Amino acid sequence: MRFHLIDRIDACEPGQHVRARKLTSRSETFWRDGRMPEPLILEALCQAGTWLVLIGSERRRRAALLSVGSATFTGAVEPGDVLDLDVRVESMSDETAVVSGRVSVAGETVLEARDVMCALIAADTLEDLEETARMQDRLTQGMVL
Template structure:
């Protein structure tokens, strides 16, 4: 199963920063039961942040390079995501080279951080090795609000 955990890219600056969001719904199939009600596994919230960083690389390289996760330095979970939360991911490039990139980021709900991650290291690989470039371009258009998915 493939999870698309970004609904919209709200802003981005090439090779510097991205802001994206994911509106959650009780009808999604990843919720886990907890004593306080359903919660998203923290790994999926972290994945949403990593997907935002991957889109920053894709957009910045005109869809030629894709970020593949290698390592994460530090993650702090401050609270669980629950159905109805709008997750707002923000990622900043700490360093970037021809083969790797390192980003830091956070996920906020209602302006409060629920997860922070530092030292997200990614390998930069040719994007067409993983996805059809036309599909990637179409999805980028949708996420940037430029048109419907065909």
């Protein structure tokens, strides 16, 4: 099963910063005891970071998670909550990127992650680039990047 945990990209400074969001719904299949599992909150943050890399590389490079320096969960996500995702690049080379970010709900932080290290790999080895372009257009709703 593949989870798409980004519904919209609100702002993006390619190679530097992205703000995105995810509206949760009771109809999603991942709820456990009425809450979103913490690993999926982290996954949403990582997906925002992947879009930051994809957009910054004009869809040539994709981020693949290697490690998480730290992740602190400070709140719960319930059905109907909107995840606000804020990711910044700490460093980037041709082969790796390190990002840090925060997930909040209604202005309250539910996750702070630091030093998320990703390998940068050729995007066309993982996915159809035309489909990726369509998804980017849907997420950014035509915003000029």
